[in-house]
Amino acid sequence: DIQMTQSPSSLSASVGDRVTITCQASQDISNYLNWYQQKPGKAPKLLIYDASNLETGVPSRFSGSGSGTDFTFTISSLQPEDIATYYCQQYDNLPRTFGQGTKVEIK
Amino acid sequence: QVQLVQSGAEVKKPGASVKVSCKASGYTFTSYGISWVRQAPGQGLEWMGWISAYNGNTNYAQKLQGRVTMTTDTSTSTAYMELRSLRSDDTAVYYCARYGASPENDYWGQGTLVTVSS
Numbered sequence: 001d002i003q004m005t006q007s008p009s010s011l012s013a014s015v016g017d018r019v020t021i022t023c024q025a026s027q028d029i030s031n032y033l034n035w036y037q038q039k040p041g042k043a044p045k046l047l048i049y050d051a052s053n054l055e056t057g058v059p060s061r062f063s064g065s066g067s068g069t070d071f072t073f074t075i076s077s078l079q080p081e082d083i084a085t086y087y088c089q090q091y092d093n094l095p096r097t098f099g100q101g102t103k104v105e106i107k
Numbered sequence: 108q109v110q111l112v113q114s115g116a117e118v119k120k121p122g123a124s125v126k127v128s129c130k131a132s133g134y135t136f137t138s139y140g141i142s143w144v145r146q147a148p149g150q151g152l153e154w155m156g157w158i159s160a161y162n163g164n165t166n167y168a169q170k171l172q173g174r175v176t177m178t179t180d181t182s183t184s185t186a187y188m189e190l191r192s193l194r195s196d197d198t199a200v201y202y203c204a205r206y207g208a209s210p211e212n213d214y215w216g217q218g219t220l221v222t223v224s225s
Contacts, residue, residue: 049210096154
């Protein structure tokens with residue numbers, strides 16, 4: 001199985017800050033990577049697919065980059081409504097696997 | 108608009124079975140598949156498997172092989188996930204998601220809490 005390692009596991013930042021989360025795959029997954037946002041008690045929401053494509057309706061402050069084994073998710077200017085846990089997920093191989101999540105809080 | 112509506116919360120005893128439904132609307136059901144993902148309390152997301160609504164082909168997570176069955180009813184645009192021989196560590200919120208070529212898992216159900224307790 002492909003292991004997805006996310007870091008950090010949590011972070012605290014101020015409103016307006018730039019926030020960066022990384023995700024490393026245990027083998028080359030090309031650009032077959034999703035990023036999700038999950039708020040407490042809610043289902044995950046797809047934000048980014050194919051590593052860098054913004055899902056329709058998602059604010060442009062969210063972005064993704066990378067290919068191969070190393071990926072980055074960025075919130076360019078953190079907003080109060082961005083408080084959530086973020087997950088990466090590879091879809092290059094079965095079984096699909098997720099990162100362990102990054103909890104983003106407001107400082 | 109695309110919607111996936113799941114069945115309600117369940118409480119089951121160890122050893123029992125549970126069947127969760129996921130009713131799709133707003134798109135052509137047989138043009139996509141359905142993924143199932145679960146989340147134990149306070150934990151991350153775990154992929155369980157997926158099923159093609161076109162031909163019923165399935166792929167299950169190795170750890171659930173033999174205990175899980177995913178099916179679809181194209182007449183009602185509903186997908187089902189049955190998990191048997193329930194254990195306490197199967198307690199989780201179970202989600203369905205629309206599975207397509209790209210993007211994958213673009214729409215999700217609201218989740219179904221399954222509690223396994225004696």
